Amino acid sequence: MNLDYVQTFLAVVRTGSFREAAKQLGISQPAVSQHIKKLEEILKSQLIVRDRKGNQLTSAAQIFLPYAESLVLTTERAVSALKLSKLTIGASSNIGIYLLPSYVKHYLEQYGNSCHVDLAIEPNPAIAQKLETGVVDLALMEWWDHRPGFTVQLWQSEELVLIVPPHHPWCNLPSLPKAYLETIEMLGGERGTGTGRLLQQYFGEQFAKKMRISMQLGSTEAVKRAVQAGLGVSIVLSKSITQEVQAGILQAIPIHVDGKPLRKELFVIWRSGLSANHPSHRFAQMLLHEAKNSS
Numbered sequence: 001m002n003l004d005y006v007q008t009f010l011a012v013v014r015t016g017s018f019r020e021a022a023k024q025l026g027i028s029q030p031a032v033s034q035h036i037k038k039l040e041e042i043l044k045s046q047l048i049v050r051d052r053k054g055n056q057l058t059s060a061a062q063i064f065l066p067y068a069e070s071l072v073l074t075t076e077r078a079v080s081a082l083k084l085s086k087l088t089i090g091a092s093s094n095i096g097i098y099l100l101p102s103y104v105k106h107y108l109e110q111y112g113n114s115c116h117v118d119l120a121i122e123p124n125p126a127i128a129q130k131l132e133t134g135v136v137d138l139a140l141m142e143w144w145d146h147r148p149g150f151t152v153q154l155w156q157s158e159e160l161v162l163i164v165p166p167h168h169p170w171c172n173l174p175s176l177p178k179a180y181l182e183t184i185e186m187l188g189g190e191r192g193t194g195t196g197r198l199l200q201q202y203f204g205e206q207f208a209k210k211m212r213i214s215m216q217l218g219s220t221e222a223v224k225r226a227v228q229a230g231l232g233v234s235i236v237l238s239k240s241i242t243q244e245v246q247a248g249i250l251q252a253i254p255i256h257v258d259g260k261p262l263r264k265e266l267f268v269i270w271r272s273g274l275s276a277n278h279p280s281h282r283f284a285q286m287l288l289h290e291a292k293n294s295s
Helices: 003-015 018-025 029-043 059-083 093-098 101-111 124-132 195-203 205-210 220-228 238-247 279-294
Strands: 048-051 054-057 086-091 116-121 138-141 150-164 185-188 212-216 234-237 251-254 263-271
Touching: 003 018, 003 029, 003 059, 018 029, 054 059, 086 093, 086 124, 086 279, 093 116, 093 138, 093 220, 093 234, 093 238, 101 116, 101 279, 124 138, 138 279, 150 220, 150 238, 150 279, 185 220, 185 234, 220 234, 220 238, 234 238, 238 251, 263 279
Parallel strands: 086 116, 086 138, 185 212
Antiparallel strands: 048 054, 138 263, 150 234, 150 251, 150 263
């Protein structure tokens, strides 16, 4: 498939006009018409109907549109990868919002003149899919399912805590007994974080079955606001509530297992076989080096 034809199709979709698409692409209007005709012949489907109302996308065009966008994006990413000029980092919301920014700043201070950085912050399953399909170059996740072709390194081990509103009856507890966790309904945050699997691993399957999620809120930020409002309690990464604890609007209660704080392992994952000067490899090594020095 000729990518010039695909780019012309996208330009017509964006502008809604063959004339404006020609201006945007720097080609003649007849060339735009020819590109669309050739693309329709390749796909054996009509894509655009031209009438007095303008240019109307057919149902085939609507189906083809996301694939066209993906083809162009993949091509652009392939060119950037060969030039080693761009790094796209994928991260779960907890990592991307609360842990990652300072590391990105440090990386840009070292390599900002030679490498542009983009961030994709989404739930863990979506980031895993984007890493596998090449949409992101490197991922920071709260779990990894051992897909082949990737290098996986433990990056950090972060403490989990139970958060409650001020003046909650449990505020002064030095740690939260397992029995207490079995009796409460908790607010759920971002799906796919692996916290449920972690609790099952430490406390057993029977405990996990007893746990009750009263409301699934979709993000740690939403959970914090709900707990602050008195809608319930939740388990979060301790570093995600540093400011709220300092301000006195939330209280954090440690969760101990065999006398030790409950912790979640965080991983850095990138495609195997990359050269040492590839942005993914450089960023991963920076993360691991700084984590080792701070431990």
